[in-house]
Amino acid sequence: MADVSLVLWAAIPPLLLLGFYYCRVQFAPFWLRLILLFIFGAVSGFAALGLEWVFETVANWVVNWQNTRYLLPGIILRQLVEVGPIEEGCKLVAVVIPTCVFQCKYRLRPSSIFLFTIAVALGFTAEENWIYLFYGTASILDRIIGTPIHALFSAPWGYALGIYLSSTIRLNQDKRLIYRAWLNSVICHALVNVLSSAWRYSTPIRFLSYGLFPLLLWMFWRIEQLLRKVQGKRPIIVISGHTPQHRYWQRGLVMFALILGGNALFGLFLLAKTISPLSSSQLFHSNILWFILSRLLINLIFAIVAWLIYRYLRHSSRRHYL
Known part of the structure; x- marks a missing residue:
């Protein structure tokens, strides 16, 4: 089995x-x-x-x-x-x-x-x-x-x-x-x-x-x-600038969004590995619960910022192609 x-x-x-x-x-x-x-x-x-x-x-x-x-x-x-x-x-x-x-x-x-x-x-x-x-x-x-x-x-x-x-x-x-x-x-x-x-x-x-x-x-x-x-x-187009300077700026934003979003996922992965050996009763201990919530909040903020950058780039590309 x-x-x-x-x-x-x-x-x-x-x-x-x-x-x-x-x-x-x-x-x-x-x-x-x-x-x-x-x-x-x-x-x-x-x-x-x-x-x-x-x-x-x-x-x-x-x-x-x-x-x-x-x-x-x-x-x-x-x-x-x-x-x-x-x-x-x-x-x-x-x-x-x-x-x-x-x-x-x-x-x-x-x-x-x-x-x-x-x-x-x-x-x-x-x-x-x-x-x-x-x-x-x-x-x-x-x-x-x-x-x-x-x-x-x-x-x-x-x-x-x-x-x-x-x-x-x-x-x-x-x-x-x-x-x-x-x-x-x-x-x-x-x-x-x-x-x-x-x-x-x-x-x-x-x-x-x-x-x-x-x-x-x-x-x-x-x-x-x-x-x-x-x-x-x-x-899906995210780099839509008409000038080299604008395109470099957008590429920089893409790189920044990847770093933030990728390491938000990395942080969640590390958190999951840290708490996976713990029992359900240990998860609700005050210190452990605060650690989990704080790490979730930090990584969620990183992910939201990365998503907002992506939405900004998508909005810019739609505006250029209209």
């Missing part, structure tokens, strides 16, 4: 997120195909795990590769050379093979291929969740919060692949876009993993961890924009 519980905790959050995106695509593919791609994604996760083991075994024959994971430069190198390329490569193969099979019978829309990419990425997440939970190296809360991350990584090449494969005239520039988008995904994958491990080090490297949630918030914004584009909708 414990193993079944682990499988459910590993699979249900990614499946719920897949359902969320499925309901938002106007002409979504049949849901059984998405479940098949989800399974392909889980299989690609095990394949990536095996390839990483082979890579590290071979690399250890050449250099002391095992020790690279304990130093920051080594972690960056490992993420860029091993983890990012292998995991994004396995997900790409898991999308391309069934997509080409389906294309022999059906005319796939860009939105369908993009949704296939999300399904594979979330299946990969489910496999990763199970590994972490089975070995006890991460909590259920950590894995639930990390549910969308692989989908955020793979969104650029999923969009490029959708544009290329669904086109009746396949241009070389669209093919090159896939390579560039895949490389972008590898870099983002490596950057997120490096920032998430920065807290293990002493100051000032520890401060790099405060860039994690702003980066994830920007990646979430990017996947939302790409989802609109593959459905033929206009992207």
Whole structure:
């Protein structure tokens, strides 16, 4: 029963997120195909795990590769050379093979291929969740919060692949876009993993961890924009200035909003991790209750300021385009 519980905790959050995106695509593919791609994604996760083991075994024959994971430069190198390329490569193969099979019978829309990419990425997440939970190296809360991350990584090449494969005239520039988008995904994958491990080090490297949630918030914004584009909708515009000075000002506001909003989420995540071991009776102790309410208020203020900046930018863009 414990193993079944682990499988459910590993699979249900990614499946719920897949359902969320499925309901938002106007002409979504049949849901059984998405479940098949989800399974392909889980299989690609095990394949990536095996390839990483082979890579590290071979690399250890050449250099002391095992020790690279304990130093920051080594972690960056490992993420860029091993983890990012292998995991994004396995997900790409898991999308391309069934997509080409389906294309022999059906005319796939860009939105369908993009949704296939999300399904594979979330299946990969489910496999990763199970590994972490089975070995006890991460909590259920950590894995639930990390549910969308692989989908955020793979969104650029999923969009490029959708544009290329669904086109009746396949241009070389669209093919090159896939390579560039895949490389972008590898870099983002490596950057997120490096920032998430920065807290293990002493100051000032520890401060790099405060860039994690702003980066994830920007990646979430990017996947939302790409989802609109593959459905033929206009992207949401927040940079609308007519002069370079105005555009620089707006970009600065966007960066400030991402920092505030991302670290508001980071603060809530840290608060949840802090209070999760406490019992219900301890939560209502005066000191603990004041700590919870004060942290909630601070992070809520940050989030509201970030939202107001966003609404100001959206209002400015509508005014410019009227």
